Amino acid sequence: MDEVCRWASEGFTTLCHGSKACQALPILRLRQPLLPVPVRTSSVQDTSPMLLFQRKAGSHKAQAPSALPNKRGSTLGSAAYTGPDLRREFSALQGLVARLRLLPPRRWRRGEAGAMRLQTPQFQALFTPGLRSVAELFEKKNYELRIAGGAVRDLLSGMTPQDVDFATTATPAEMKEMFTSAGVRLINNKGEKHGTITARLHEQNFEITTLRIDVVTDGRHAEVEFTTDWEKDAERRDLTVNSMFLGLDGMLYDFFNGYEDLKNKKIRFVGKASARIQEDYLRILRYFRFYGRIAEKPDDHEPTTLEAIKENAKGLAGISGERIWVELKKILLGNHVNHLVRLLYELDVAQYIGLPLNGSLEELDRVTKNVQNLCPKPMTVLTSLFKVKDDVTNLDLRLKISKEEKNLGLFLVKHRQELTKAVGPEPLRPYQDFIMDSREANTNSKIMELLKYQGEEHLLKELQEWTVPSFPVSGHDLRKMGVSSGKEIGTALQQLREEWKKSGYHMDKEELLSCLKK
Known part of the structure; x- marks a missing residue:
């Protein structure tokens, strides 16, 4: 002692x-x-x-x-x-x-603060020939290089990160000189003013950003200064789970208890929530996105965080629709969707991001249950809030959604009530007939989203296994039978299509042409 x-x-x-x-x-x-x-x-x-x-x-x-x-x-x-x-x-x-039994078992683990060494297959898989070459260059110049942000979070969660960002103590000018001297190709020069250099080695891009501190922020963008202080850089990041760094030796650097929060499935802002939000109001939606991705319980929010979101919700009015839509789509594909969307309304966020003021939250509750495990498109879930087609149009005006997304929303609003399964031995037939009769693009895909919306999992699987048949009779076949007039050919083809439809699309050419002879 x-x-x-x-x-x-x-x-x-x-x-x-x-x-x-x-x-x-x-x-x-x-x-x-x-x-x-x-x-x-x-x-x-x-x-x-x-x-x-x-x-x-x-x-x-x-x-x-x-x-x-x-x-x-x-x-x-x-x-x-x-x-x-x-x-x-x-x-x-x-x-x-x-x-005294104070040390944890001898495997990677971290306590209440500090660091740990990570050695997992996902981490080791990052060390491609390209990354090894990058690491050697930085080591020769004695510049520190670490994995940053979301990739660290994913690795600690046992996931393979889709994108890996790096942070360094080297300035952009120092990196440019280093890479140029080594004959390394540099691409995407637009990021240089923000401190980011993108190098391409061994057919792989490496996005490396100098440590920064925010000098001036306007709620959308920030003017930055470069620093060599890792904690200062972590301090400017949005959430604790996104504020960690991982050395190439596997050492974790965690200044704000991000690993503890990740382990406990807690989503917190770094420092004061209001300060982080006011630096970039989009962080309001990022909070909900990561909550839906990580949090275990639907209502495990800190009251002070929700207060800060409500106080700053109006700031989202100045954020571009495209940026909002990127985050909103990820919220809609995460967990606790109905709870989080309700919060968007309760905290006065909805009105600034294009959602209808009187959105149907009861329909949202029903649809989120229907689509569980069916991998719906974000628009399929969001359409549950819409009561009329104008709601889709207004969303498009605010968020600049794609034409495909807008058409899907309009399709679901129009057909979700009128197009339903048949009673009897062929419940899928109404959907099949709609596909066969439609001349619109992507009708098959839209019907699949409609089935997800309606919670018809078995019919969805049946439709996915169904191959859209081709009508076996052509105008050339009718001419060979002596039908010469274009108008007569059109009428005959329509009659044969109806017969084919009644057969469940099973009749072949000979059977159909025999009907015409009669």
């Missing part, structure tokens, strides 16, 4: 998972704010988290990572410690803490 007291008095504490042993050690709860300082193990194979915490107000400047070699000749993690050499001291502390 005396040894733990000595470490506590020097400003360090150990990793804790809320065990009884930890609760019995009040000396580990220090008055001063602590910063995470990961210390790499000496073994390359050891992936257990070895964590220390450093006083925020220290008298020593952090040493560069390259100045901290370990016994195997590699370097320590880039989040360096201050003060005396800690290897020997930490080894003794680790043994003591292990005896």
